[in-house]
Amino acid sequence: MIALREVTKRFGDRVALDHVSIDVAPGTTHVLLGSSGSGKSTVLRLILGLVEPDDGAVLVDDTAVGPSTRAALVGRMGYVVQDGGLYPHLTTYQNVALGAEARRWPRARIATRVAELAVMAGLDASLLRSYPRELSGGQRQRVGLMRALMLDPPMLLLDEPLAALDPVVRAELQGHLGRLFAALRKTVVLVTHDIREAAVLATTVTLLTAGRVVQHGTFADLVERPATPFVTQFVSAQALTLGTPAGR
């Protein structure tokens, strides 16, 4: 379980998060929705222990994330970022295997797991020897996902994983991620500004703006019972630009 309790985070004078509380139930997919600067990525970074809250607490499996606990907690998380976040000097295989190498898995076990993940992520096995610069954006993202899943962590944190992709690839990967999350029963926190990703993937959604929670609920709640006019505005603005009606 992942929870934020009344968390406030400032960067200098700027308040990135203002008394934010979020609960993510185990095995569900929680989407943090908001435009850029809303503070949604900061939530992920707090959960990972990359930044510390100025006030309030971040709990992972009932343990407060802090300097003494974060190293242990982070071992239970996979982290996927925009464009994959791959190491350019390592091949696909080496990128994916990093975490397992550090834990001294035997070679054969690593090889089996990587092959398994390639199938799971829909990556052609011939690309395992390629370097990141030789891959397409979609392929890089699949590799990033494989790396996050390598050690089979119970929690998966994704920061705008599909934002850099073209619409066709994005739609395809969205479907793929949805099926994967359902099959693997991971606790997922996904950050996006794309309303359609929320529609396809979310069990629950938190809409953030300017560091505050605007609404918390299912995607249907946002569409059908918007808490403020801003919610309607946010939902419909993107629906218009996408040319498709929001909702399922």
Added chain:
Amino acid sequence: MSIRALLGVAVLGVVAAHAVAHAAPTGVIRVASKSFTESYILAEAAAQVIEQVGEARVERQVGLGGTGVTYRAIESGAIDLYPEYTGTLGLVILKDPLLRTPEEIRARLAPRGLLIGEPLGFNNTYALAVRAEMADRLGLATLSDLARHPGLTAAFSSGFLEREDGWPGLQRHYGLRLARVRVMEHALTYRALVSGDVDLIDIFSTDGQLERLRLRILRDDRRFFPDYAAVLLVRRETVERFPRTWARLREVFEGRLDDRRMARLNAMVDLDGRPVPEVAAALLGTARASAGRAAALMLEVSALTLDHLVLVLVSVAAAIILGLPLGIVAARFRRAGQLELGVIGMLQTIPALALLMFMIPLFGIGKGPALVALTLYALLPIARNTYAGMIGIDRQLLEIAFVLDLGRLRRLFRLELPLASISIMAGIKTSAVLTVGTATLAAFIGGGGYGTLIVRGLALNDIATILAGAAPAALMALAFHVLLELLDRLAVPRGLRL
């Protein structure tokens, strides 16, 4: 290997290099000279005498960069013997203008474990020279005579013009006036005098040119100029260990060389371009078969190539071993890092020659201190570029490394160093190419390398010798550049080169 272990190895390496350079083998006399013709000739002649006696082996440390280097070197025991002048000993080394006679100087040197023999005979002091034809016409024989001719013009070297024992003092002592005084490079003043541009120049009384040109030296009739009588300066323990050698040196040199003879020997090198060993043999009256000049030079160049290569490779390797961890540490602790890089940067602002001089009281002379100085000099590009490469790594990639929980060492060696490798290699390339050039300065403190030829060529005003040192150094820099570009392909991971 941990950073601490790397540092340990680096320190050991420097200490070992130093120890090797300092270990004094038994039965060796290290003969040195400063970097001007006369000093080269006298040192070489002394070396040949020592070889003839056979009591000790000879190590030549010739062409050192001036009195500061040679004196500190002999006082610290890095060298054992070199030709010096009483005036320099009194004024520059002992800093007492009242010291005049060899006896007085000898008494003051004794507590320092040094002694001098009797003067060799000539007095290489400042003097003023005029064209012989003009001297006859105006009846000029002494400096006092000069006071009667205030219409003359002069060209003086800048040292003479400024030193209290030069023109300012001389002018007061004799009450001289001149129509015009120009500053000129010493080597050019002779030409100006002969061509009639000026009437009077300052000279050293054993300059080789004096022999060949129709000049008249004006006698210092009221004894203004201090004596610069040549003597052999030697460590007392050398005299005690090799008494036969010392006796023979005194026998051969003391009182045997007058001004004219020394000037003739200087002229053989300066004007005829004969090699120093041959002229030294002429001084001793021994025949010495000399190989062809070009062949001898080629042989020397090839020996010095290895020498120079060792200087560059060892110092750059040490700089890598030290600079990499320093750059890594600077990137990890940003504030302390700025201070650290500031200090390394400051080392760089010390002129290379001065840095070499600073090494003498600490490490003596020769390869050891030269390597230490070159290493310090090679450090900045490597440390800075490592730092720049490390802090230039995308923050997100580091955060992912944290989430992957790789551990410090694995993160460093598997991710950070490879990601910074392009920048680090650029630093190493810069450092290596620069060091090939800087290493030519090692010759000033007896560190060897191509600089030996450059220093000697400059001292003897011999372009061929200068080029024999400078051209291979340039080629070596080029070779290093090409080689390291190739090495780039090995050191920089393929994924970064795509």
